[in-house]
Amino acid sequence: MASPFELLGLPVTFNLEASNIDSALRAAGLKWHPDRFACAPVVEREHAEEQMAEFNMAHACLSNPLQRAIALLEVFACPYDPSGVNADPEFLMEMLEIKEELAMAKGGNDSTALSKLIFDLRQREQRELMQLSQLFSTWESDQNRSQDLPKLQQLLNQLHYLARTIETSY
Amino acid sequence: MELPILGQEPQTSELILGIDLGTTHSLVAVYQHGEPRVLHDGEGDTLIPSVVSFPQGGAPVVGKAAVERMLLDPLHTIYSAKRLIGRSVEDLEREISTLPYKVVHSEKRDMAIIDLGERLITPQEVSAHILQACRDRAAAELKLDAKSLTKAVITVPAYFDDAQRQATRRSASLAGLEVMRIVSEPTAAALAYGLNKQDNCKVVVFDLGGGTFDVSVLELHDDVFRVIATAGDTHLGGDDFDRAIMVHCAAEIREQSGVEVLADPRARAALRMISEDVKKQLSSNEDAEFVYHDADAGIAYRRTIDWRTFQNWIIPYVQRTLDHCVSALHDAKQTPDSIDEIILVGGSTRVPFVKAAVAQLFNRPANDSINPDEVVARGAAIQAGVLGGEVKNALLLDVTPLSLGIGTAEGTVSKIINRNSAIPVQAKEGFTTYVDGQTAVKFTIVQGERELVKDNRTLGEFELRGIPPMAAGLPQIGVRFQLDANGMLSVFAKEEKSGVEASISIEPKHGLTDNEVENMLADAWQNAERDLETRRIIDLHAQRKNVLRAVHKHQEFAKENLSPESWEELREATAAAENIEGSTEAKQIKNCVDELEEASIALAESLMNDVANNAVKNQKVSDLSS
Numbered sequence: 001m002a003s004p005f006e007l008l009g010l011p012v013t014f015n016l017e018a019s020n021i022d023s024a025l026r027a028a029g030l031k032w033h034p035d036r037f038a039c040a041p042v043v044e045r046e047h048a049e050e051q052m053a054e055f056n057m058a059h060a061c062l063s064n065p066l067q068r069a070i071a072l073l074e075v076f077a078c079p080y081d082p083s084g085v086n087a088d089p090e091f092l093m094e095m096l097e098i099k100e101e102l103a104m105a106k107g108g109n110d111s112t113a114l115s116k117l118i119f120d121l122r123q124r125e126q127r128e129l130m131q132l133s134q135l136f137s138t139w140e141s142d143q144n145r146s147q148d149l150p151k152l153q154q155l156l157n158q159l160h161y162l163a164r165t166i167e168t169s170y
Numbered sequence: 171m172e173l174p175i176l177g178q179e180p181q182t183s184e185l186i187l188g189i190d191l192g193t194t195h196s197l198v199a200v201y202q203h204g205e206p207r208v209l210h211d212g213e214g215d216t217l218i219p220s221v222v223s224f225p226q227g228g229a230p231v232v233g234k235a236a237v238e239r240m241l242l243d244p245l246h247t248i249y250s251a252k253r254l255i256g257r258s259v260e261d262l263e264r265e266i267s268t269l270p271y272k273v274v275h276s277e278k279r280d281m282a283i284i285d286l287g288e289r290l291i292t293p294q295e296v297s298a299h300i301l302q303a304c305r306d307r308a309a310a311e312l313k314l315d316a317k318s319l320t321k322a323v324i325t326v327p328a329y330f331d332d333a334q335r336q337a338t339r340r341s342a343s344l345a346g347l348e349v350m351r352i353v354s355e356p357t358a359a360a361l362a363y364g365l366n367k368q369d370n371c372k373v374v375v376f377d378l379g380g381g382t383f384d385v386s387v388l389e390l391h392d393d394v395f396r397v398i399a400t401a402g403d404t405h406l407g408g409d410d411f412d413r414a415i416m417v418h419c420a421a422e423i424r425e426q427s428g429v430e431v432l433a434d435p436r437a438r439a440a441l442r443m444i445s446e447d448v449k450k451q452l453s454s455n456e457d458a459e460f461v462y463h464d465a466d467a468g469i470a471y472r473r474t475i476d477w478r479t480f481q482n483w484i485i486p487y488v489q490r491t492l493d494h495c496v497s498a499l500h501d502a503k504q505t506p507d508s509i510d511e512i513i514l515v516g517g518s519t520r521v522p523f524v525k526a527a528v529a530q531l532f533n534r535p536a537n538d539s540i541n542p543d544e545v546v547a548r549g550a551a552i553q554a555g556v557l558g559g560e561v562k563n564a565l566l567l568d569v570t571p572l573s574l575g576i577g578t579a580e581g582t583v584s585k586i587i588n589r590n591s592a593i594p595v596q597a598k599e600g601f602t603t604y605v606d607g608q609t610a611v612k613f614t615i616v617q618g619e620r621e622l623v624k625d626n627r628t629l630g631e632f633e634l635r636g637i638p639p640m641a642a643g644l645p646q647i648g649v650r651f652q653l654d655a656n657g658m659l660s661v662f663a664k665e666e667k668s669g670v671e672a673s674i675s676i677e678p679k680h681g682l683t684d685n686e687v688e689n690m691l692a693d694a695w696q697n698a699e700r701d702l703e704t705r706r707i708i709d710l711h712a713q714r715k716n717v718l719r720a721v722h723k724h725q726e727f728a729k730e731n732l733s734p735e736s737w738e739e740l741r742e743a744t745a746a747a748e749n750i751e752g753s754t755e756a757k758q759i760k761n762c763v764d765e766l767e768e769a770s771i772a773l774a775e776s777l778m779n780d781v782a783n784n785a786v787k788n789q790k791v792s793d794l795s796s
Binding site for chain 2: 019022026029030033034035036038039049050052053054056057059060168
């Protein structure tokens, strides 16, 4: 099956602009949205439904940096495998502390502290995303593509953990 | 259907009507000569009151003529039918008490119907009469035969559930119209405004009509419209403002004259009209007079209402609209400052206090350059132009309002399509069996944001039968969700090894009510933590059982091949893991599972050594169990 990059006709790289991803969907939609086939025979309309669904999914995947990273690793035949990643003990300890602080802020109904913690987590997520983007640009330009893979996978793991923590903090 | 003959010019496509089927008013527009055109009657009015009167022994009357009968014949003159459509009496308790006509429960259809005395009529039939009036108006204005107009785009509030959308489709077919597309009202409004817009802007559509409120956050890229979030309430609108005036004045009348004036349907209809008139006056005047006389009942009531008093009466309703705005912005991950444009839709946005409140929330005045009554009909006509092929540079991309998923054997939900996904969309997820030799799997399709099946809405169930007997965990069952451009869901399941298939199309008999949607979202937020904890416990128990099953399977082997220390360690860990069956302490279960896995490493190594004569480090026994 075609990769989301291929489907939307985008370069296979982690560092894509959101506006480019959106433009690609727009171009596909103008051609393939079922509305374009409203007066066409049923077969053509159904085909358009399927095509558009694929484009929508590819767009959703590429618009999310973590999913984009996973899709990219797949294209390069280095699938992301969370179970094979050794977590950084320091990161885990920090997260445990943050989780305790979150629980305390929530338990004590301290909304100021809670917003502060979530804000910090988001800042951290942003920093790690930047780091991920840098790692990917070196990794993509490296012929061997093996050097940084464990580092990439570890960072991805941490970002997943961060996203999950933020999601459940509200 | 006739097929076009090759070589012939394609037939010029039939004119598609764009209809705004509103709670209080309806409008019809068409796309002609490169622009939308709202059609009016001989007197130049574009609004068709959504009122149908059924005189005893006579033909039904629609629109203005029906409005005139509201006072004369309130029991047979139906307004706000849109509030009843696709809903049950249970959903409508609050409404029914304020309607002058009689609404009863239909056992057979499980929905609210109207009792006219001589006969019963469904809200769909009432709407069908309004749609017919729209078609007749178009035919008259365009000098066409009404029979030649058979296709329409119809708008509904964004929060309309499936049952309400289906009921609206049914109304159209009763009126002899094929629905080419149901479009959400705010989306249509954005279409009407959007064509001249700049690239890449975020728009909030604030639509306060007579009976419904919708707020949507849309993303506009020169010609693609994407709805990124919606919120709203089909029980909030200008009618509430009228009712606020009516209830306050009726209370004063009761104090002054002792007459419970709202108990009389005719008096109530009269008070409603006076209230509406007062509200309209207060859009341009500082104050307005409320005058009601009924010599028979001994009532002579007169009161001046200034804008400040009116404002105080409607604050709770306006506050609710703002709350929905905040929640839609949150869902769309936007702030009031990141929004480029705010569009006002619906006649009730003419109320100065509403405009001021919206401007205050967003820190700038809202756009009302297109007549707020006509903007939705214009958008519907543009969508009709898209479907007819006349408009090539506009496209409307819609989203699904709630997540869709599959309930698992443990009672948790595996989300397959996330809320706010662009449609059409397809998504796939793999499942397997839990018991050795299992030949059938039951799938529960759920809608909602909660982690557990029981807290979400079940849309349907189906079974995949005829799976060849295999060990638990071996069958590969792919479940595919397919949501089309109109929001209809189809689910397919296939066992990949045997090719056995099953599928279902979901057309819920009765969809979600607004309150349900709202409550489900609120519940999901409030209970996220607890749900997660419950889910974690369920997952841990599943893991525990997996490892235990694997250990039991190789018990004999372990006894013979492990060192006495390892064997003892494994036995202890197994006993501990068996003893915590039913525990709800995540930590405790986790510890037991960890210890058991740790203890089973020796077994795994020994098994691997035995099988392949090849040492494997750190392999857990559960990985080898199949």
